[in-house]
Amino acid sequence: MDAEILGVGDRSGCMVSRSSALALVEAATAHSDERSHLGMEIALLKTHHRGAAMPIFTIRHVTTYHYKDPVGFGEHRMMLRPRDDDDQRVLEAELKVTPAPSEISWTRDSFGNHVAIAHFAERASELRVESTIRLDHAPGEFRAADIEDFAQTHPFAYAEEDRHSLACFLTPLSQHPKLDRWAATFLRKDGSADTGELLFDMTQTIRRTFKHVARHEKGIQDPVRTLELASGSCRDLAVLMIAALRSLGIAARFVSGYLHLGDDDDEEDAGGNTHAWVQVYVPGPGWVDLDPSSGMVGNENLVRVAVAHEPREAIPLQGTWIGTASDHLAMKVAVRVTAAPDACDGRGARTGTGG
Numbered sequence: 001m002d003a004e005i006l007g008v009g010d011r012s013g014c015m016v017s018r019s020s021a022l023a024l025v026e027a028a029t030a031h032s033d034e035r036s037h038l039g040m041e042i043a044l045l046k047t048h049h050r051g052a053a054m055p056i057f058t059i060r061h062v063t064t065y066h067y068k069d070p071v072g073f074g075e076h077r078m079m080l081r082p083r084d085d086d087d088q089r090v091l092e093a094e095l096k097v098t099p100a101p102s103e104i105s106w107t108r109d110s111f112g113n114h115v116a117i118a119h120f121a122e123r124a125s126e127l128r129v130e131s132t133i134r135l136d137h138a139p140g141e142f143r144a145a146d147i148e149d150f151a152q153t154h155p156f157a158y159a160e161e162d163r164h165s166l167a168c169f170l171t172p173l174s175q176h177p178k179l180d181r182w183a184a185t186f187l188r189k190d191g192s193a194d195t196g197e198l199l200f201d202m203t204q205t206i207r208r209t210f211k212h213v214a215r216h217e218k219g220i221q222d223p224v225r226t227l228e229l230a231s232g233s234c235r236d237l238a239v240l241m242i243a244a245l246r247s248l249g250i251a252a253r254f255v256s257g258y259l260h261l262g263d264d265d266d267e268e269d270a271g272g273n274t275h276a277w278v279q280v281y282v283p284g285p286g287w288v289d290l291d292p293s294s295g296m297v298g299n300e301n302l303v304r305v306a307v308a309h310e311p312r313e314a315i316p317l318q319g320t321w322i323g324t325a326s327d328h329l330a331m332k333v334a335v336r337v338t339a340a341p342d343a344c345d346g347r348g349a350r351t352g353t354g355g
Contacts, residue, residue: 055339056091057303059133059258059272063317066329070123076101076319080131081114082257083304092134099124113306113314129317137339139300144196148283154193155249159283166281168309169251173243174223182227183244199280199290200297202244206237207295220311234293235276235311241292242278251281255289256314257305260337272337274316279307303337 061080081093095116097104102121109115150156158166186202187193211231215221221229221236223243232240238254245252259275277291287307289299306314321328 054139055137055260055341057133057135057137057258057260058338058340059131059135059303060334060336061131061133061258061274061316062332062334063129064332065127065321066331067125067127067321067323067327068329069323069327070125071321071323071327072123073099073120073127074320074322076118076120076129076317077315078116078118078129078131079113079256079306079314079316080116080129080133081305082133082135083113083307085304087138087140087299088303089136090133091136092132094132096128096130096132098126098128109313111307111313113308118319127321135303137299137303139298141298142196142199142282142285142288144194146284147195151195151283154187154195154198155191156195156283158251158281162281162283166251169253169281170246170249171309172246173239173310175247176224178224178227179243180247183247187248195282198248199282199288202241203290203292203297204295206241206292210237210240210292212237212293233276237292238276238278239311241290245278245280253279253281253287254308254311254314255279255302255304255306256308256311256316258303258335258337260301260303260339273335275302276311277302 059082076097078095080095082088082090084090095104097118099120099122101118103119105117107115107117144152184191186198186205209230210226213231213233215233215236220239221232223240226232226236226240242252242254255277257275257277258272260272275291275293277289277293279287279289282288288297289302289304290297291302305316308314
């Protein structure tokens with residue numbers, strides 16, 4: 001599931017170092033990451049045998065922290081509500097926090113992501129955050145034919161009106177000769193490439209030649225390290241792809257959210273996890289979802305919660321607690337994503353608020 005990437009539970013107590021807190025998070029989520037990889041394999045096989053359904057997703061995400069004695073809680077920042085984009089629309093949303101916050105407020109960050117900020121007055125030996133979402137989701141494909149004529153061949157220059165808003169997504173994440181050489185393998189000898197083929201090939205190549213693994217070390221793996229190891233978690237593979245695309249002058253951003261996987265009719269197989277992938281800005285289609293962990297292009301089975309310049313700006317749950325190092329006992333994360341067919345036949349008449 002890669003929950004720790006996204007920083008689920010990235011919380012450090014006043015008496016606990018940040019690295020120690022993250023180590024607890026990573027240990028608690030490693031099993032879920034491995035299950036996500038297996039479920040992704042199953043979901044991919046099934047996708048090849050059915051057309052893109054138009055589902056209503058139900059997402060239940062519960063994070064629970066256990067403490068030996070009651071502790072105090074500082075400010076907590078939650079990014080759990082999916083974005084309002086043209087291809088996904090929140091129908092119902094419920095957020096339950098125990099103990100009840102003394103104050104909770106909602107805002108949007110500079111990227112349009114929903115953020116809830118909670119403050120607490122009482123101490124407790126357990127903190128539980130439960131988010132339940134119903135979301136209308138319209139799977140969409142990326143077609144190279146939709147790319148504007150001027151951008152059909154790489155390299156191309158973004159239109160003047162797009163350059164300002166895309167500036168931060170063009171800023172290099174990593175500058176290293178090894179990364180530049182790897183990115184150049186997707187180009188012809190003259191430095192050009194068919195834009196659509198470049199994006200498909202890079203997504204598929206990472207899926208085919210890199211191993212998707214559960215990684216227990218904290219933080220994001222450097223893209224060059226990912227190249228050297230030919231392996232990484234979903235966040236690492238996403239960051240590698242973003243770094244490579246930006247080195248080629250293509251705008252790319254980090255996405256965190258949920259992955260629907262498995263068979264909803266099979267209780268043993270049903271499920272879902274937090275996940276990380278990439279969006280690239282292509283003149284014509286706009287922002288396109290690319291998942292290097294699965295090799296999939298398009299948004300099928302992906303629910304966007306946050307988009308950002310880099311992973312640290314898309315942490316689902318972060319905050320502080322006040323107590324001793326020995327107070328923290330455990331953290332548990334449970335995520336379930338199920339899908340049901342949309343009963344509405346008039347989807348074409350629906351509109352969303354694009355983000």
